[in-house]
Amino acid sequence: MLRQILNIAWKEFLxxxxxxxxxxxxxxxxxxQLVLISRNTARGLRDVSVAVLDxxxxxxxxEFIQELDVTQEMVVRYYPRTHQTLHRLLDDGxxxxxxxxxxxxxxxxxxxxxxxxxxxxxxDGTNILIGANAEPVINGVLGRLVQRHLQLPPGVDLGxxxxxxxxxxxxxxxxxWFIIPSTLAFITYQVALVLAATGFVREKEIxxxxxxxxTPIRRLELILxxxxxxxxxxxxxxxxxxxxxxGGYHIPIRGSFALLMALGLTAIVAVVGVGTVISxxxxxxxxxxxxxxxxxxxxxxxxxxxxPVESMPLVMRGLAQISPLQHFMTAYRAVILQGSTLSMxxxxxxxxxxLAAGTGAVAWRAFSRHVx
Amino acid sequence: xxxVVKNVVKNVVKNVEKQSMSxxxxxxNAESRFPNxxxxxMNAIETHQLHRRFRRTVAVKALxxxxxxxxxxxxxxxxxxxxxxxxxxxxxxxxxxxxQARVLGQDVVRDPxxxxxxxxxxxxxxxxxxxxxxLENLRFFAEIYGVPRKERAARxxxxxxxxxxxxxxxxxxxxxxxxxxxxxxxxxALVHSPRILLLDEPTNGVDPVSRREFWDILxxxxxxxxxxxxxxPYMDEAERCNLVGLMFQxxxxxxxxxxxxxxxxxxxxxxxxxxxxxxxxxxLARFPDILSLxxxxxxxxxxxADAQASRPRLEAFLRERGVAFTALYQDEPRLEExxxxxxxxxxxxxxxx
Numbered sequence: 222m223l224r225q226i227l228n229i230a231w232k233e234f235l236x237x238x239x240x241x242x243x244x245x246x247x248x249x250x251x252x253x254q255l256v257l258i259s260r261n262t263a264r265g266l267r268d269v270s271v272a273v274l275d276x277x278x279x280x281x282x283x284e285f286i287q288e289l290d291v292t293q294e295m296v297v298r299y300y301p302r303t304h305q306t307l308h309r310l311l312d313d314g315x316x317x318x319x320x321x322x323x324x325x326x327x328x329x330x331x332x333x334x335x336x337x338x339x340x341x342x343x344x345d346g347t348n349i350l351i352g353a354n355a356e357p358v359i360n361g362v363l364g365r366l367v368q369r370h371l372q373l374p375p376g377v378d379l380g381x382x383x384x385x386x387x388x389x390x391x392x393x394x395x396x397x398w399f400i401i402p403s404t405l406a407f408i409t410y411q412v413a414l415v416l417a418a419t420g421f422v423r424e425k426e427i428x429x430x431x432x433x434x435x436t437p438i439r440r441l442e443l444i445l446x447x448x449x450x451x452x453x454x455x456x457x458x459x460x461x462x463x464x465x466x467x468g469g470y471h472i473p474i475r476g477s478f479a480l481l482m483a484l485g486l487t488a489i490v491a492v493v494g495v496g497t498v499i500s501x502x503x504x505x506x507x508x509x510x511x512x513x514x515x516x517x518x519x520x521x522x523x524x525x526x527x528x529p530v531e532s533m534p535l536v537m538r539g540l541a542q543i544s545p546l547q548h549f550m551t552a553y554r555a556v557i558l559q560g561s562t563l564s565m566x567x568x569x570x571x572x573x574x575x576l577a578a579g580t581g582a583v584a585w586r587a588f589s590r591h592v593x
Numbered sequence: 594x595x596x597v598v599k600n601v602v603k604n605v606v607k608n609v610e611k612q613s614m615s616x617x618x619x620x621x622n623a624e625s626r627f628p629n630x631x632x633x634x635m636n637a638i639e640t641h642q643l644h645r646r647f648r649r650t651v652a653v654k655a656l657x658x659x660x661x662x663x664x665x666x667x668x669x670x671x672x673x674x675x676x677x678x679x680x681x682x683x684x685x686x687x688x689x690x691x692x693q694a695r696v697l698g699q700d701v702v703r704d705p706x707x708x709x710x711x712x713x714x715x716x717x718x719x720x721x722x723x724x725x726x727x728l729e730n731l732r733f734f735a736e737i738y739g740v741p742r743k744e745r746a747a748r749x750x751x752x753x754x755x756x757x758x759x760x761x762x763x764x765x766x767x768x769x770x771x772x773x774x775x776x777x778x779x780x781x782a783l784v785h786s787p788r789i790l791l792l793d794e795p796t797n798g799v800d801p802v803s804r805r806e807f808w809d810i811l812x813x814x815x816x817x818x819x820x821x822x823x824x825x826p827y828m829d830e831a832e833r834c835n836l837v838g839l840m841f842q843x844x845x846x847x848x849x850x851x852x853x854x855x856x857x858x859x860x861x862x863x864x865x866x867x868x869x870x871x872x873x874x875x876x877l878a879r880f881p882d883i884l885s886l887x888x889x890x891x892x893x894x895x896x897x898a899d900a901q902a903s904r905p906r907l908e909a910f911l912r913e914r915g916v917a918f919t920a921l922y923q924d925e926p927r928l929e930e931x932x933x934x935x936x937x938x939x940x941x942x943x944x945x946x
Contacts, residue, residue, distance in 0.1 A: 428720035432781075434686050436737045437709040 242504075246511045250518060257522040260534070265294070266354045267532035270316040272299035274307045279327035281366070288362045289320075295358060311343060311389055313565050314555055317351045317529070319343040320359070330382060331370075338382045346391030347558040348529055349399040356386045390475075390558045401470055402557050403526050405462045406488075406550040411517060413455030413489045417496025418509045420447045426506060440588055448493050455489040475560030484556060484566070487573045488549035494580025495545060501587045520546040548572045635698060637662040637789055637820035638683060643692035645678050645843075652678040654843035656692070660822060660836070665815055667834030667851075668824045671936055675843040676824040677717055680793045683822070684714040696789060710738070713787035717794050719778040723767030727758055727777055730766050731784060738785035752780040755810060772803025779810060790814065792823040796830065808833060828929040839932065841939045851928055858926035859884040859934050861900035863907065865893045867918040873911070880910055887933050894930055 237243055271289065275282050290297040299316060301307040307319045321341040329338035340363070344355045363382050391398045424430040424447075433443060463481070466472050474481060495516070503509035521527065523537050524546040530538055541547040552569035555561035563570065638660040645653040653675040660666045668676050681687040683696055685705025694701045699708045721730045731749045740748060753759045756776040761769065766777060775795055782790065796804045808830065811821060823834065831837050832851045839847040839854065847854060867873045870893060877883060877895070882903040885896040897903040900923040911918055 427723070428716065428718045429722060431681075431686055431716050432720070433737070435684050435709060435712065435714045436734070437706065437739060438737050439706075 242508050242511070246515065250511075250515050253515070254518045257519065257537075258527065264528075264532065264534070266350055266528070267293055268296045269294055269318055269351055269355070269529065269531060270298045271295045271318045271320060272301055272307055272310045272316040273297055274301050274304065274319070274321045276324045277322045277326040281327040281330055281370075282322045285322065285326075285362060285366060288365060289359070292358055292362065294354065307343070311345065312559060312561075314345075314551075314559065314561065317345040317348065317531075318355050330366075340382070340384045342384055342386035344386055344388050345559075346388030346394055347399060347554055349394065349396050351529060352388055352391070352394050352399075356384060359384050359386075397470060398472055398558060401466055401472055402554045403550055405466055406553045407521065407524070407526060407546065408462060409455065409459045409485065409489065410492050410520070410546045410549065411513075412458050413451060413492040414496045414499075414513050414516070415510070416451040416454055417448060417493040418499040418503070418513045419506055420451060421497065421500035422503045422506050422509045425504075441585070444497065444584060444588060448497055451493045451496065452486075452489055455493065456486055459485045459489060472557065474557055476556035476562065480563055480566075481553070481556050484549070484552055484570065484573075487570065487577065488545060488553075491545040491573045491576040491580060492549075494577050494584060497584040498580055498587055501584060520544055523547060524550050526550065542572070543576065545573060545576050548576070635662060636660055636695075637664075637697060638666075638822060639693075639695045640679075640683075641693045643679070643682065643694055644690045645675075645682060645687065646690045651843055653682070653689075656844050658838070658845065660820065662820050663815075663818050664835040665811065665821045665823065665833070667831040667837040668822065668840055669826075669828070669831050669837060669932065670840030674840040676840055677793055678843075679840070680714070680791050680822065680824065681716075684712065684716075684791050685709075686714075710785060711788045712791070713782035713785070713789065714791045715778050715782045715793060715795050717797070719775070719782075719793075719795075721766040721774070721777060721781065724765060726763050726765055727753070727769070728762040730777065730781060734781045735784045740785055748784065748786075752783060755783075755813070756780040757806065770803075772799045772807070775799055775803070775807060776810070779807070783814070788819060790819055790821045790823075792821065794824050794826060797826060804830070828927065828932060831932075832928050837928070839935055841936060842943070846939055847935055855926055855928050855931050857935060858931040859896040860898045861896065862924050862926040862930065863895045863897060863900055863904060864920070864922055864924045865895060865907075865918055866891060866920040867893070867916065869916070873916055873918070876911075876914060876916060880907065882906065885934055885937070887930060896926075896930070896934070 273286050273289070275286065286297055289295055295318065299310055301310060304321070307321070310316045311319050319342070321343075323339060323341070326338050326340070329336055340359065342355060342359055344352050346352045363384065367382060388394050421430065424433065438446075460482075463474075463485075467474060496513070499509050499512045499516075503512060519540075523530070523533065523541040523544050525541070526546075530541045530547060530551070533541065548569040552561070552566040552573075555566050555569075559565075636659045638658055640656050640658040643653055643656040643658075644651070656675075656679060658679075668679065670676055678687065682689050682694055683701060685701045685708060689702060696708055697711055701708060722733070725733065728749070731752060732745070735745050735749060750759075753762055756779065758773060758777060758780065761773065766774065769777060779792075779795065782792075796807050799807065804827070811823070814821060823830075825831055832855075834851060837849065837851050837854055838845045847857065849857075865873070870888065870891065873893065874886065874888065877886060877893075882897045883895050884898065887894040895907075904921065904923065908921060
């Protein structure tokens, strides 16, 4: 019995040894997953964009802004003059945190007996990581100011300084509002990718591709014809998931429904483009599925699913710019939760269109090279 | 009925042969073979110095083919001779490394698409969509080939009848027997009424009855004037072709009508049945008359220059050594013997070089 088990196992190893792709996958995928995810998350939150509306215009308020800017977590990018501008920056997703330093901040800070100095922090609640971390960071900065100017020992409470933070778009900081739309985008991406990635390679495996190549069908027709069902099925799946999200979890769609659908369709076309390339270059369905898996690991790390793109190392931020999932996820969340309009998500939209065209071109070239 | 058709086919074949082929023609160019034909400038398939390399191996080497319209051309040769590569290049799915190939006058390298409406190709591992039914497969290929909607239903019906698949129209292709699958494959390759048919070992692994049926279909196509280029490992099938090309190491080393090729077997054939073949084979190494020796199961095929003269000598030789044999008689050499001989000769020449 053991002998036969060993015989089979030995034969398996012989076969695996011949499958260079599988070996590469076994080495690369787990390592990549571990390194990427830990590298990305171990850094924690970094370089969150902040806008400060400084109504006090005092030495202390400027010191506060400077201190905030030098933290690892936050970068002060905008100094709006009015509440209106501040809110627009938040709405457009230009910044994730908006801070209002009210008039009299310095005066009250120095004589806390009169009335406590207050800061107002508006935090983008659609990203739970930012939502949970913004207040502690601001408090830390304030703590240092208190220590420096009021000579209080560390650890003592901040005297009269108070931070009032409120979450925008997701007032109750419901973690589901963050997780579900992100997951939905990821699943939509995965389904469309797998559908497209197994298309050509299946015909290649059963041998019908050569059959099709000698028919009068043109290559472009063949590629588009193979891609169309993946797009349609992927889109139906996207519709279904969005329905479950709205109906089952009561997550509102604050933006335009038509825009949301256009976004989904564009993203799915781009993803199907990627899948088609995988399908054309793969030698077997197994290989195609492994490639999809490998890509998913990478995409999950750089898409902003775990950590906002702003907080990633430079290389990954660069990669994120060519990740269809990143653009889709970011724009989808913005439309759903922040009610973003086309002009607000235009960069993501254009990026997805570009990716769709780019992957289409690559698929075309790969087809000419790898198939006929 | 079938018999009549077959005879008609045979006669037509004979006539074509008489007109077109000289015995032992070793790749004459098209002009010399068709002195009287109006079609002489229009071979169905022509290649000139066709080469195809795969990394270090050369699959097809300096191949010159000239196949007249309306014949059945059989491409035979050992495995790895380059038959499949040749067919794939002619079908336009594989680019030659160098050389030219024309099918129906069209350059298959420069413009493979122009040829598609006239070309039917059945690859060696012909596969259909196993999860689609026989009918759905046929419809799909009819659509893709742009068979006019009005003709489609009638043509599919005719092909189903032709391939004797009428009763199985609704069956998923994956559930057909091996022979039926091949016939469905042929039907799919025929759905657009091509003028040229490239068949790569279409009957491989099919039982003799199905093979016969398959050839009956080819016979009918031949009568309709379709040019057929077929590769086959079966010599009985090669004998049914008008013209046979023997391919070895990427090029045609011998071409002619089957009867002419058969005569290339070395000398005359003696068939010897003996209980202890191994011993006889060893002993015969010392028998001077033998030009070539081939083992076929329970018998030996011995080629000698003069069978009449050698037979009594051989009988005496064996008796002297006390070797029992059950039969020894002269027979007509078949294509198979010629094939084996020619390939061995080529291998020997190669080994010597």
